[in-house]
Amino acid sequence: MTKPHTRHGDLRGQDGRRLTRRALLAGAAGAVGAATVAPVSGQQSVDTTRRAGRGPNEVDQRSSFVTPRRDPSTTSSRTPLQDLRGTITPADLHFERHHGGVPNIDPARYELLIHGLVDRPTVFSLADLQQFPATSRTCFLECSGNLRRGTPETLPQMVCGLTSQTEWTGVLLSTVLREVGAQPSATWLLAEGQDAAVMTRSVPMDKAFDDAMIVYAQNGDALMPGNGYPARLLLPGWEGNASVKWLRRIELADQPFMTREETSKYTDPLDGGNTVRQFSFVMDARSIITDPAYPRVIEPGWHEIRGLAWSGRGRITGVEVSTDGGATWHAAILQGPVLPKAHVRFRHLWQWDGDPAEIMSRATDETGYVQPTWEALQAARGPGTRYHQNPITSWTVGDDGRMLFGAERLRS
Amino acid sequence: MTARRSAHLWITHLCLMTTALGVLWLAAPAAAGQQPVAASDHPATFGLGRAARTSEIETLDIDVMPDGTGLPVGQGTAAEGARTWARACGVCHGVEGEGSTAAPVVGRDPDSRRPTVGNYWPYATTLYDYINRAMPRNAPGTLTPDEVYSLVAWILSKNDIIATDAVMNATTLPDVVMPARGRFVPDDRRGGPEVR
Numbered sequence: 001m002t003k004p005h006t007r008h009g010d011l012r013g014q015d016g017r018r019l020t021r022r023a024l025l026a027g028a029a030g031a032v033g034a035a036t037v038a039p040v041s042g043q044q045s046v047d048t049t050r051r052a053g054r055g056p057n058e059v060d061q062r063s064s065f066v067t068p069r070r071d072p073s074t075t076s077s078r079t080p081l082q083d084l085r086g087t088i089t090p091a092d093l094h095f096e097r098h099h100g101g102v103p104n105i106d107p108a109r110y111e112l113l114i115h116g117l118v119d120r121p122t123v124f125s126l127a128d129l130q131q132f133p134a135t136s137r138t139c140f141l142e143c144s145g146n147l148r149r150g151t152p153e154t155l156p157q158m159v160c161g162l163t164s165q166t167e168w169t170g171v172l173l174s175t176v177l178r179e180v181g182a183q184p185s186a187t188w189l190l191a192e193g194q195d196a197a198v199m200t201r202s203v204p205m206d207k208a209f210d211d212a213m214i215v216y217a218q219n220g221d222a223l224m225p226g227n228g229y230p231a232r233l234l235l236p237g238w239e240g241n242a243s244v245k246w247l248r249r250i251e252l253a254d255q256p257f258m259t260r261e262e263t264s265k266y267t268d269p270l271d272g273g274n275t276v277r278q279f280s281f282v283m284d285a286r287s288i289i290t291d292p293a294y295p296r297v298i299e300p301g302w303h304e305i306r307g308l309a310w311s312g313r314g315r316i317t318g319v320e321v322s323t324d325g326g327a328t329w330h331a332a333i334l335q336g337p338v339l340p341k342a343h344v345r346f347r348h349l350w351q352w353d354g355d356p357a358e359i360m361s362r363a364t365d366e367t368g369y370v371q372p373t374w375e376a377l378q379a380a381r382g383p384g385t386r387y388h389q390n391p392i393t394s395w396t397v398g399d400d401g402r403m404l405f406g407a408e409r410l411r412s
Numbered sequence: 413m414t415a416r417r418s419a420h421l422w423i424t425h426l427c428l429m430t431t432a433l434g435v436l437w438l439a440a441p442a443a444a445g446q447q448p449v450a451a452s453d454h455p456a457t458f459g460l461g462r463a464a465r466t467s468e469i470e471t472l473d474i475d476v477m478p479d480g481t482g483l484p485v486g487q488g489t490a491a492e493g494a495r496t497w498a499r500a501c502g503v504c505h506g507v508e509g510e511g512s513t514a515a516p517v518v519g520r521d522p523d524s525r526r527p528t529v530g531n532y533w534p535y536a537t538t539l540y541d542y543i544n545r546a547m548p549r550n551a552p553g554t555l556t557p558d559e560v561y562s563l564v565a566w567i568l569s570k571n572d573i574i575a576t577d578a579v580m581n582a583t584t585l586p587d588v589v590m591p592a593r594g595r596f597v598p599d600d601r602r603g604g605p606e607v608r
Contacts, residue, residue: 100546113464113472121464128460133451175451179458190475196552198545200475249472258478258535260542264527267596273525276532276592280599313603367603380607384525 068093071157075099076143077226078161081290081308087335087343088138089164091218096226097143097162099261100196103246107230112214116189116252119181126230129214132171132179137213137236139341140165140310142283144239144266147389149411152396152404153294159393159405160288163310165343166227168234170215173208177252186252190259191233191244201242202256203235207281211236214247237312237341238281239388241266268385283312285371286390287319287346287363297401300354305332310343311365318364319346325358325394326373332361340366352397358406360394374410476541480586483540487581488562490569496559497566500548509570514549518570520591530571534596536588539564561585 062068068084070077076097079089089095096102107126115121146162148154155161186205193199203212213234216223223229228245235243241261256262256279268277287309292298309319315338320329335345346361362371372380374391394406476482498507505511509518511526519528526532529539544560546552555563565580574580574588601608 100549100552113469115464115469115473121469122461123464123468124461131460132458133454175454178454179460192472192475196546196549198474198552200541200545251473251475253477255477255479257475257541258538259475260538260546263535263538263596264529264533269525269532270597273523273531274595275597276534276595277599278596280601282599282601282603284601284603365603368605369603370605372607376607 070095071155071161072096076162078157079164081156081161081163081288082293084290085306087165087308087345088219089166091166091221091224091227094141094164094166094218094224094227095143095162097145097240098195098197098226098245099199102225103195104225105194105230105246110230112231112247112250114176114180114250114252116250117183117186117254118177118252119183120179122180124176126216129171129176129216129231132175134169135172135213136167136169136217137211137234138165138167138339139234139236140283140343141234141240141243142286142310142312144241144280144283144387147391150405150407152407154405154407155295156288156290156293160286162240163308163343165310166218167220168213168215169217169220170213170231170234173212173214173233174210176214177208182252185254187254188252188256190249190251190253190257191242191247192249192251193228193244194246194248199241199244199246199261200257200259201244201261202259202279203233203242204279205252207235207238235281237283237314239266239283242281266387268381268387270385271382273382273384280388281312283310284388284390285309285311285313285316285363285365285369287316287361287371288393289321289359289361289395292359292397292403293395294403294405296403298352298397298403299401300352303350303352305348305350305359305361307346307361308343309334309346309361309363310341311363311367311369312341313369314340314366316344316363317366319344320362320364321346321348321350322360322362323350323352323357326360326392329362354399354401356396356398358394358396360392360406360409362392474541474545476537476544478535478537478586480537480582483537483582483585484557485582486557486561487579488558488560488565489579490562490566490574490576492558493562493564493566493569496555496563500551500555501563504549509567517567520571528571529567530573530591532592534590534593536564536568536573536585536590539567540585 068080070093079093079095110126112124140163143162146160148158150158188202188204189208191201191203214231215234216231218224218227231247232245233243233247268280270277287307289305289307291306292303305321309316319332321332322329332346332348338344364370371390371392377391394409396404396406504514505517510516516526517529519526520530540560543563561580568574569576
């Protein structure tokens, strides 16, 4: 029933399954009538039991029927949330946002300099970083510019695809700071990348001592180039821009550095611009329904509403789903384990009766914060903020079964 | 690292313009200026890494702070900057800095909400830091200190922040007070039920 969305040529999911089922049926019919099997799709023989498949190989690839794609622009690429069913984002589908392209860094020549308010200014190789005691952390990473309000023909990927989740492995930054003798007078550090933007952000030392990491592995493998190979900073729960990739330098100081990315960018004009909120690091709780969503066309009957929820302040404690445009709400099932600062899957059974409806979700985190409506965000901040938007979003379905993005809810 | 000028002046400025929350915010990192606590089984040192040479620190330490720390020797004026702008910047940011494929940098109308230098940049030193490290996009890191100072002077002059004949250097640039300076406030979101 899924309508292929032509922009991305992505036929994965329901279409892929239908194709397979049809192929199997055709294969069974063919086996009755004749020994020869005619290809149906042009991509594979009908009866896979009559011919040995390929042997083991060095690196596997997705089935030819499965083609999830990021949606790249000149500066970012967005995770296809509608094509994923768990909480871990495959490394090659993790969103990207970079400011000077992706550098190609030889790990043998990679060095990280740590200096400033430290007793022992030190240069670490990648091997040095990997020799420290390692730790792994599963958490989301979200760009604070992660909202497109769009048109009704907008994919989950385009609404909210600048969030992804990874099992990161590396060394706690506190371990490395202890090695270099971080001085008590240090209150901020500068993290600097090795890309053509030489990206820099200031980070408070209390975050550095809390749960910050220098990571070199993504889902157990080396980082992908677009996500900072060979090593990046990781600040769990904080806006992605501050988790500086291709990390080449850390400088400890007694004040923030006021870089371009923390002054003229990634800041929030409030009250019509009379004030500007700065260092808005933590990503507030948010959720999105990833299925059913545009461009699916559904039929009356039972559907499982599925989505993701997360909070930069800790654990998600609940997700509520409404199937009547927000008039009534129902507690969704959370798929455990529910990790802090991590994507969690939520699911809710819904019997669609064929009448027009609007489905939406809202997340609550352990601080008691409830994901707000667009109107509530506008009322709190005034118009004109571009970053850190986490409104409730919805999908509508008409009596023709077509799912569309609830763009009307995000009108100013 | 070279000794940095005391942060007290900066903190005083910021505290004066912010709320009590802001004072708390600034005090919090200072209070947190503790040594990281090692896992109980960690040795005093792992003996990893090598001592950084002064020369390599000087090469990499390109950042410029609001108090001017990190600014190199050199200088420039708007007239000199106009030539560099025409050669290296105008094609993306517009001949007069009005914006084109890249963001506008000139504009002093806060109501427009355009994040121009005149409307939205709180520190003039950030201009030097950013242009030096990342501009022009097709050849970052190639501008000389004099070229960067002159571009900063041109941008500040076009935004009516400094006089057209003002000389920008390591002494004068940190003293430039930006129109947007007083509008910046620390993050006041704290979780909990309130939407902010």
